[in-house]
Amino acid sequence: xxxxEQNDLLTQTGPGTPxxxxxxxxxxxALLADELPENECPPVRVKLFSERLLAFRxxxxxxxxIDEFCAHRxxxxxFGRNEEHGLRCPYHGWKYDTTGQCIDVPxxxxxxxxxxxxxxxxxxLVKIGPVLWTYMGPPDKxxxxxxxEFSLVPPEQVFISKRLQESNWLQAMEGGIDxxxxxxxxxxxxxxxxxxxxxxxxxxxxxxxxxxxxxxxQPGGLYIGARRNAENGHYYWRITxxxxxxxxxxxxxxxHPMHGHFWVPIDDHNCWAWTxxxxxTRALTKEERAAMEAGQGLHCKYVPGSxxxxxxxxxxxxxxxAAQKAGRTYSGVEGFAIQDSSLQESMGPVxxxxxxxxxxxxxxxxxxxxxxxxxxxxxxxxxTIPPGVDPQHHHIRSVSIVLPxxxxxxxGAKEALTRHRVGAAQTTV
Amino acid sequence: MLSExxxxxxxxEARCRIDYPNSKPRATKIIALDPQSEAVVKRLAQGKxxxxxxxxxxxxxxxxxxxxxxxxxxxxxxxxxxxKDLIDEVATADLVVMVASAGTKPKTAGVIAEACGVRKVMxxxxxxxxDEHTDEELSRTLAALRPHAGMxxxxxxxxxxxxxxxxxxx
Ligand code: FES
Ligand SMILES: [Fe+2]
Numbered sequence: 401x402x403x404x405e406q407n408d409l410l411t412q413t414g415p416g417t418p419x420x421x422x423x424x425x426x427x428x429x430a431l432l433a434d435e436l437p438e439n440e441c442p443p444v445r446v447k448l449f450s451e452r453l454l455a456f457r458x459x460x461x462x463x464x465x466i467d468e469f470c471a472h473r474x475x476x477x478x479f480g481r482n483e484e485h486g487l488r489c490p491y492h493g494w495k496y497d498t499t500g501q502c503i504d505v506p507x508x509x510x511x512x513x514x515x516x517x518x519x520x521x522x523x524x525l526v527k528i529g530p531v532l533w534t535y536m537g538p539p540d541k542x543x544x545x546x547x548x549e550f551s552l553v554p555p556e557q558v559f560i561s562k563r564l565q566e567s568n569w570l571q572a573m574e575g576g577i578d579x580x581x582x583x584x585x586x587x588x589x590x591x592x593x594x595x596x597x598x599x600x601x602x603x604x605x606x607x608x609x610x611x612x613x614x615x616x617x618q619p620g621g622l623y624i625g626a627r628r629n630a631e632n633g634h635y636y637w638r639i640t641x642x643x644x645x646x647x648x649x650x651x652x653x654x655x656h657p658m659h660g661h662f663w664v665p666i667d668d669h670n671c672w673a674w675t676x677x678x679x680x681t682r683a684l685t686k687e688e689r690a691a692m693e694a695g696q697g698l699h700c701k702y703v704p705g706s707x708x709x710x711x712x713x714x715x716x717x718x719x720x721x722a723a724q725k726a727g728r729t730y731s732g733v734e735g736f737a738i739q740d741s742s743l744q745e746s747m748g749p750v751x752x753x754x755x756x757x758x759x760x761x762x763x764x765x766x767x768x769x770x771x772x773x774x775x776x777x778x779x780x781x782x783x784t785i786p787p788g789v790d791p792q793h794h795h796i797r798s799v800s801i802v803l804p805x806x807x808x809x810x811x812g813a814k815e816a817l818t819r820h821r822v823g824a825a826q827t828t829v
Numbered sequence: 830m831l832s833e834x835x836x837x838x839x840x841x842e843a844r845c846r847i848d849y850p851n852s853k854p855r856a857t858k859i860i861a862l863d864p865q866s867e868a869v870v871k872r873l874a875q876g877k878x879x880x881x882x883x884x885x886x887x888x889x890x891x892x893x894x895x896x897x898x899x900x901x902x903x904x905x906x907x908x909x910x911x912x913k914d915l916i917d918e919v920a921t922a923d924l925v926v927m928v929a930s931a932g933t934k935p936k937t938a939g940v941i942a943e944a945c946g947v948r949k950v951m952x953x954x955x956x957x958x959x960d961e962h963t964d965e966e967l968s969r970t971l972a973a974l975r976p977h978a979g980m981x982x983x984x985x986x987x988x989x990x991x992x993x994x995x996x997x998x999x
Contacts, residue, residue, distance in 0.1 A: 401998055566838060614971075614981045617959075669840065713834040746834065748843030757852045758996050760924055760953040760980045766996040767982065770989055806972045811964070 402753040402769065410772060411568045411750050413665040414450035419772070422779045423449065423645060424537035425789050427546040428664045429674050430465060430525060431455055431532050432562060440482045449536060450667040454478055455525060456498070459485045463527065464498025465534050467520035471502065496520055529553070530560045531674075547791040548647070550660075550676040552822045556683035559692045560676040561699045563737060564708045565663075569646065569671035571744045571751040573663045576648040577764045579626045579640060583609050585739050588729045593736070595677070595688065595697030599654030601800050601829040604628045604636035615763050616810050620644060620793025621771065623817065624764040625809045630802045636829065637809050639817065641796045642764070644788035645772055649798040650698075652828035657684060658798065659698055669749035672707075673741065675699055680826050700737040709738055717742040795819045800829045854880040855923035857999035859990075860905065861885040862935035866928040866957060869987050874908050876991065881999035883908055884918070886937040919944040924997065925952050927978065928990060931959040932966040934973045942977030954978035957987050 402410070413420040428448070435444050436457040443456035445468060452468040454477050468476055470489040477496070480487040486503050488495040494515075495504035500522030508514040523534045524542070529551030535542050550558050565572050575581070582590075583605065590602050608628035616623045620643040630636040638651035649660035662674035675698045677684070684692075695701035701710040711718040717733045719742075724732030733742045758766060771787070778784035787793060797819050803812040810817075816827035836842055859881060861867035867885045874883035884905045905913045919925060925945050929935045938954065945952045954974045959967050967983065974981055984990065 401996055610979075612975075612979050612981070614975075614983075616983045617985050713838050714832055716832045716834045742834075745838045748838060748846070749840050750843070752843070752846065755846070755851060757998065760926075760951055760997065762996075763953070763980050763982050763993065766993050767984070767989065769996075770992045774986075774988075805975070808968045808971045808975075810971075811968050 401756055401758060404754055406769070406773060407750075407753045409776065410769060411570050412668055413569070414668065418780050419776050420449055421537075422772075422776045422786055423665070424535075425541065425543070425779070425786055426537075426645070427526075427533045427535045427543065428646070429531045429562070429662050429672070430534040430664075432560065433527050433530050433532055436463065436532065443478055443480060443482060443487060445476075445478050447666045448534070449665050451536070453523070454480075454487075455532065456480075456482055456487050458482065458487075458498050462498045463525040463532060464500070464522060465525040466496060466498070466500040466522040469520075470494055471518045471520055472505075494518070498522070498525075530555065530558060541785070543785070543789045544791050547794040549680065549794075549797075549819055549822055550658075550678040553678050553680065554683075557680070558676065558678040559657075559684060559689055559699075560674065561692070562672045562674045562707055563700050563702070563741070564666075564706075565671050565673045565741050565745065566669070566713060566749070567671065567741075567745045567747065568668055568750045569663045569665040571747050572671055572673055572740075573646050573648075573661075574765050574768070575740050575744050576661050576663070577622070577624055577640065577642050577768055578762070579613065579624055579638070579764065580611070580761050583611070585730055585743070586736055588727065589736055589739075593696055594691045595656055595659075596653055599656060599829070601636060601638070601651075601653050604630055604829075605638075613761055613763065614809065615767050617767070617771075618796070618817075620788045620790070620796065621647075622764065622767055623810070627809075633805055634802050635805055637799070637801050637803055637813065639799045639801070639809055639813055641798055641817065642768055643793055643796060644775065644786055647788070647794075649796065651798040651800040652826050653800065654828060655679075657688060658826055660798070661698070673737070675737070680823055695735065695737075698736050700735060700741075709741060711735075711738045711742070713742075713745055797826060799827045801827055802829055852998065855998065856921055857881045857924045857926060857994065857997065858918055858922040859883045859926045859928065859994070859999075860937075860941060861887065862927055862929040862937055863887060863933045865930040865933075869957060869990065870928055871908055873991060873994070878994070878999055881994060882918075884913065886941065915941065915944050916948075919948050919950055922948075922950050924999075925950055926990075926994070927952065927954040927974070929954060929956055929970055929974060931956050931962040931970050931983075933970055935970070938974055938977040951980075952978045953980040953982070955990055955993070956981070956983045957990065959983050960985050 454468040486495045493506040500520035502515040502518035505515045611626040614625040625639045627635040657677040657679040659677040664672045775786035799816045861870040
């Protein structure tokens with residue numbers, strides 16, 4: 401349970417909100433690099449943290465993320481002409497560069513220098529791997545670029561997708577650190593999905609439905625360890641790192657690619673659920689990539705031409721009661737991604753946490769909230785940069801491992817939980 | 830066609846979620862396992878709680894050890910210093926939270942967990958003060974508690990216990 405003020409604090413991320421200010425300390429994924437595939441391509445509307453922005457790529461390949469609306473009379477620049485080093489508003493011809501600087505006001509004499517007085521707010525937009533990242537905080541506090549492993553491996557080793565989730569970001573993120581739901585909601589898919597099946601670890605998952613948990617703080621956030629019984633009194637551990645405020649990496653299964661999520665607020669009622677898959681040591685196989693493109697694993701199928709899932713609230717997520725009854729899927733909804741989104745969206749746009757009844761296995765969620773509330777306060781009071789901003793905090797790995805019963809995962813998997821080098825082999829069962 | 834789900838997930842519909850209590854108070858028993866955590870638990874006991882009670886098992890040495898049969902009296906002290914019967918306390922608990930300080934090797938966790946096991950009561954253990962101790966010391970405490978807790982949490986600040994208890998409606 402959270403008090404109403406705490407719930408409001410963590411779920412409101414618009415300009416000027418305390419948590420929104422803290423969230424703006426981080427580089428976040430803004431859009432897929434493929435959405436701006438070439439120079440002078442059409443601009444893309446991007447809403448992040450309740451701010452309406454426009455992303456474009458100019459004649460020289462420079463990326464910009466600027467205020468969506470023309471400073472003259474407020475037209476959406478999405479209608480703009482992307483030409484000759486800038487984006488020109490089609491209404492009266494005002495033109496802007498990728499920093500939002502107005503570079504031409506045709507009605508005014510060039511000599512007057514009027515256009516220099518016009519500048520739209522802009523944020524940096526940087527391509528790292530398959531993603532364009534932005535930083536929306538104060539320019540003087542801009543941290544070094546992020547160093548997440550999936551964005552640093554060669555392109556043939558990674559696949560990333562995003563989907564619209566019609567709920568607040570927090571209930572989506574909390575689903576990612578809610579380890580105890582996997583044995584129920586996703587039970588049907590562990591054995592059948594091509595990106596999960598066949599791993600030895602799955603056997604432990606399905607044979608011990610009452611895992612024990614250990615929650616350990618780490619500099620950037622938390623490690624949430626779930627242990628299940630393995631052979632000879634040993635434990636099978638699945639260790640999920642959560643890096644503040646919105647990143648997780650799911651423990652690997654066998655030699656399948658590693659994967660995880662980012663959740664980025666669009667506004668207080670919608671977020672982007674980003675899903676990456678990468679293999680640290682090899683290219684994704686043709687079959688793996690095809691499965692991902694087809695929406696398997698943690699990805700999904702889309703309404704054509706959009707990032708809205710094909711199974712969405714308007715069609716009851718294609719609920720299949722027969723599959724539910726027969727146990728082919730536990731909830732009747734198909735696929736990990738939509739199993740999650742259907743339930744998380746069903747909570748309402750912003751989950752009312754004053755009504756919830758958490759239990760002790762929810763300690764990962766309780767601790768994550770605690771850390772975020774604490775960090776937001778420290779940022780408000782003292783300007784303390786929150787955990788997870790420092791690129792060192794991105795050098796983490798999820799791990800699945802079998803350990804002797806008296807060994808703490810923080811010791812037994814210490815090396816494995818740190819990414820010492822991009823492309824080192826992962827630790828997995 | 831507007832489906833049921835589409836309506837359900839709107840802000841307007843969310844406001845119609847009925848506002849009646851959906852749970853009864855649950856009994857949470859918080860037990861300090863060593864003198865340092867006893868101080869923390871004592872401080873917590875000052876707060877306003879729904880149905881939480883606070884104990885210490887520091888003076889547990891006189892109590893019988895685990896493995897004896899379950900009619901045995903194992904003893905806890907509540908914070909006023911009265912003696913409580915462990916089994917009775919566990920029997921009326923929905924959750925038992927053990928609090929231990931990093932670096933200690935809590936002797937009483939086993940017998941408490943055994944009582945909880947008999948009564949099928951969920952156990953959680955919190956380790957506090959991890960900042961002041963070496964990794965090995967922390968690991969020792971972890972290893973001592975691991976067999977006895979369904980959920981084991983290392984909390985770097987003492988505040989966390991309070992936050993957790995509030996979150997669990999203690
Ligand atoms: S059982 Fe967890 S939300 Fe219903
Ligand atoms: Fe899930």
